[in-house]
Amino acid sequence: MDKMVVEQVSYSYISKYQTILALREVNCSFESGRFYAITGESGSGKSTLLSLLAGLDLPKEGKIYLNGEDLSKMDRDIYRRDIAAVVYQAFHLFPLLNALxxxxxxxxxxxxxxxxxxxxxxxxxxxxxxxxxxxxxxxxMMSGGEQQRVAIARAMAAGGKLLFADEPTGNLDTENEENVVAILERLAHEEGYMVVVVTHNPGIAARADVEYRMRDGQIVEEQKRGGGQ
Amino acid sequence: MNTKQVEELTGISRQNIRFYEKIGLLHPGREEGNAYRNYREEDVKRLQFIKLLRMLDMTTEEIAQVFQGNVALEDAVRNQQMVLQQREKQLQGAIAICGRIVREEGKATIWTEKEQNFPVQKYLSQVEYEQNKVGGFAQFKEDYKKIITADQQRQFSFVVPHLVHTDEELIKELERYNQDEGWEIKRQKGGEVNVFKDGRCYVISKKKIRTKQGEVPSTLVMGTMVHPDQAADALIPVRRKSFLYSIHIVMRNIRRHKWKSLLSISVCAMTMLLLAVYFGMMGNLRDQKNQLPQVMPVRASIFSLNGQRSKGLLIKNSLLEQVRTSEYVADYTEQAELFGNVDGEEDTYFPISGVTKVEDLKERVTDLQTEGEVFSIGKAGASEDSCLIEQAFMEEHSLNIGDSVTVQTDYFASSSQNWGSLLQLPLLKVTMRIAGSYRTGELGSDESVPRIYVSVRQIQNWYAQANQEYMASSFSLEVKDPSKLNDFKQQMQDAGLREIDEAADNSFTGAALKVYDGNYIEAATRLERSMDMLQSFYPLVFLITVMIGGIVSYLLLYSRRMEASIMRAMGTRRHQTIVLFMLEHTLLAIVGCVAGELLALALGLQDFVWYMAAVFFLCYLAGALISLEGISKTNISVTLTGRE
Structure with a gap:
């Protein structure tokens, strides 16, 4: 059973010569066996939070702990290789490698x-x-839905039980969207994954066990809907 | 000193001191009247020496051997050094394994009374490997061979040209494929078919191969190793294995990135070709300039002061001496004219001409026949004068080759009263051996056509014998190095030769030099202008080479930053990503450069400038490195989420 705790995390970056405060003292937690949704308007900081959870970047302030261990002190390459995996809106499969x-x-x-x-x-x-x-x-040669499922399979193959998805259904039609969300739910509820999805699709958010709503870099609401292990 | 004092002085404990004494390494004295030990200064020194050797980890037995004189100290220490080095190797292997266990097994691995999931055999094998490995490139080759062998061991497959429906048919096909390789084929209870070969177990599966319409369907039979860990590469450390797999990935990427790979190769090849063309042209012009003196020799002739005469001149020997010995003169042709008559024909004068060598006559005479030694410029101080006589003259005077002929020679001098006229004065009566005959090329008789040819040196001797200053009648030369024309002209001027002055009085004095350098100067100037123009492009060529190398490779790699970011997001290490891309890029650059050079050679462009090729190659790699450095520093999530 994995538990991830985000403690007073802030993050900023420089864009077009100005500093953007993407996250401001964010506090939240995630557990295995649950399906989480992070929602909010564009620019609310949800993708930034996800990239920190996935180990793609480090917070400027605050800490993220995985099972009590500070993520900033871990080898992030190993973390991304063995523990966490990310699925993207643009799928990001290697174009010159086949699915296998x-x-x-x-x-x-x-x-x-x-x-x-x-x-x-x-x-x-x-x-x-x-x-x-x-x-x-x-x-x-694949459809969007097939590509996204291959991306999920790739995320699963690594063996880690933390799966982060950034707008995974953003480029999919309704049918494929449903397929992908169903897979993510199954991974969380039946396989014990910690699944965190960033989305601004209220339908997907409604299926999540926990929804974190973000605005202006902060979590403004946490809504629990039960379910999970 | 007593034991306590020695303890404090040497830092060796009492127990150890006693022990050394017990095993015979130390023999302290005893105080008179009591049993207390009395350590002398020598004993203290001995103890300190024992301490040193023990700190070098020598055993007490080995120290005893040294003290007893059985083993020299140097040998003992050298031996101990080898022992310590061997131990160091073992320790390094053990340290490496510790690191691997921490990295790869981490917290997931358990060893308790109740549950053990630590892969003991795996690490035992690795410890043995580390301690026994050869090292260096030999090890790399061994490991790579194992990777290839392992790959071949893990899976095999073959195609059956028809559908295989049942396990019986499958086993039959396996037996047919086996062909006495000693396979053991077994059908298990659950229906699985296994093949045992070379001590390894394979699971057999079959798959219908999709065919085009109209073709007979086939079956792909595959054997996959049940325990891939047992393959040849199982003992290779993970890091080295992953590097070797990287090579496979690099080759795969090069194949799959068809167009980018081709573009890389083409850019390198075209740059090499362009450099070969540029430097080829420079080399060509340089060669032409170097060969110009041979292709377009510069000649000069001595003329009369007003330039109207180049033959029948009076050219002073003192002037000619300087010209003949000039370092700027490659070769010269000198002629001297005399008149002569034979006994009994005192009123009949005929021209006698002196030439530098017999070869000079070949264009002037025909039917040249010689016998024995004939004069040549090299025959200085010949004891007998020899000559060539015109055939008609010989017939007139009933002479034959080999006869002697006596001739009264006259020379020409300027008249002091009439500057423009010549005086004919007697020189010397000479007797010569007829060494050959010739016919003149002239029709009819001509008083100016020589009837006797002798060597110039002979004429010079005659002048000397007659105490007269020798005068040549014509002189022409070939300039050795036309690139030093100005120096040549200056030297000739210093010798006394002047430029032709058309306003000068008409005289027979040969004192002006005409140099036929017009064509050469024009050609050389044209070549130099072309070379200068090409050279002026050199900085541009250099800049373009550097820019093509740096910028093209930078852009080619930068366009793959998404790929690099995906790799990093999936846990590929930064240095691993850089190495993979650089390996790929370097391979392509080498292939491109070699291809370009081969193409240049095939087109006959021989000039290959190594340093320019090296500059381009280094700029290409530098551009790639800068690009990769930039890619690796970009925020992965920024690239992947498109927030660039």
Whole structure:
């Protein structure tokens, strides 16, 4: 059971010669087995918070703890490789690798032998409901929904139980959106993942166990809806 | 001194001092009348020496051997050094393994009474590997071979040109493919088919291969190793394995990034080609300039002061001496004219001409026949004068080759009363051996055509014998190095030769020099202008080379920043990302540069300037590094979320 605690986190960056305070003393927590949604208007800081949770950046002030350990003191490359994974609105699959190779990438990065990596990758691809024929297809040959599911399979393949998704359904039609959200829910409720989704889709937010609403870099409301393990 | 004092002085404990005494390394004296030990200064020194050797981790047995004189101190210390080095190697291996265990197993690994999930065998093998590894490039080769072997070991496959429906058919196909390799094929209870080969177990699966319409469907049979950890590369440390896999990834990327790879190669190749063309042109012009003297030799001739005569002149020997010995003169042709008559024909004068060498005659005479030694410029101080005589003259005087002929020679001098006229004065009566004959190329008879040819040196000797100053009648030369024309002209001027002055009085004095340098100067000037123009482009060529190298590679790599950010987001280390991209880029640059140079050679452009190629290559890599440095410093989430 993993627990992530965000404590008084602030983050700022410089854009067009001015400092933007993206997060201001944010406090929140996340647990395994639950599906979280972070919602808010554009510029509310939700993507910034997600990138900090995913270890892509470090807070300027405050701390983020994973199971009591300060994220800033951890090896973030290992954290991103073995523990956390991110799924993006733009999918961000490697365009020149086929689906199987994309999912195998994090495993090969860990030094897993190729055959074993391929076997695990195939299993993950199967778990997101994609057929075998997708293995040899390159991203440009896949639909948006298929690409996003491959991205989720890649996130699962690495073995970590923390899954962060930044507007994962932003580029998908309704049917594919439903497929992807269903997978994320299943991962959280049945597989024990800590799933955190940034979205401004109220339908997705409504399905989350916990919704953090953000405005102007702060969490202004926390809404619990139960569910989860 | 007593024991306590020695303890304090040496820092060695009492127990240890007693121990050394017990094993015979120390022999202190005893105080008279009591059993107390009395340590002398030598004992203290000995103890300190023992302490030193023990700090070097020598055993007491080894120290005893040294004290007993059985082993020299130097040998003992050298041996101990080797022992310590071996121990250091083992310790380093152990430190590496500790680090690996902490990194790779971390908190997930457990070892308690109830539960153990620590992979003991894996690390035991690695400890053995670390302690026994060869090191260096030999190790790299060994490991890479293992990676390749491991890859081949982990999976095999073959295609059956028809559909395989049942396990029996599958086993039959496996047996056919086996071909005496000693496979053991087993069908398990659950229906799984296994192959055991080379001590490894494989699970067999089959897959229908999609075919185009009309083609017979086929089956792909695959064998996948059950325990891939047992493959050849299992013992290779993870880091080295991942580097070796990186090479596979680099080659795959190069293949998949078809157009970018081709562009990289093309840019490098075209730059090499352009450099070869530029430097080829420079080299070509330089060669032409160097060969110009051979292709367009510069000649000069001595003329009369007003330039009207170049033959039949009176050219002083004192002037010619300086010209003949000039370092700027490659070769010269000198002629001297005399008149002569034979006994009994005192009124019949005929021209006698002296030439530098027989070869000078070849254009003037025909049917040249010689016998024995003929004069040449090299025959200085020949004891017998020899000559070539015109055939008609020989017939007139019933002479043959080999006969002697006696001739009264006359020379020409300027008249002191009439500056423009010549006086014919007797020089010397000479007897010469007829060494050959010739026919003149002239039709009819001509008083100016020589009837006897001798060497110039002979004529010079005759003048000397007659105590007269030798005068040449014509002189022309070839300038050795036309690039030093000005120096040559200055030297000729210093020797006394002047420029032709058309207003000067008509005389026979040969004192003006005409240099036929017009064509050469024009050609050389044109070449120099072309070279200067090309050289003026040199800074531009250099700048373009640097910019192409730096900017193109920078842009090619920068366009892949999204790919790099995805890799970083998934946990690829920063240095790993840089190494992967740099390896790929460097390989492509090398291929491109070599291809460009080969193409240049194929087109006959031989001039390859190593340093310019090196400048381009370094700029290319520098551009790539700067690009990668920039990419690695950009915020990953900013790139991936498009917030750039």
């Amino acid at each position: 190779e994309n999912v195998m990438y994090p495993l090969e990065l860990k030094g897993m032998p190729k055959a074993r990596a391929a076997a695990r990758a195939k299993k993950c691809i199967g778990q997101v409901g994609l057929p075998e024929k997708i293995h040899g297809q390159f991203p440009k």
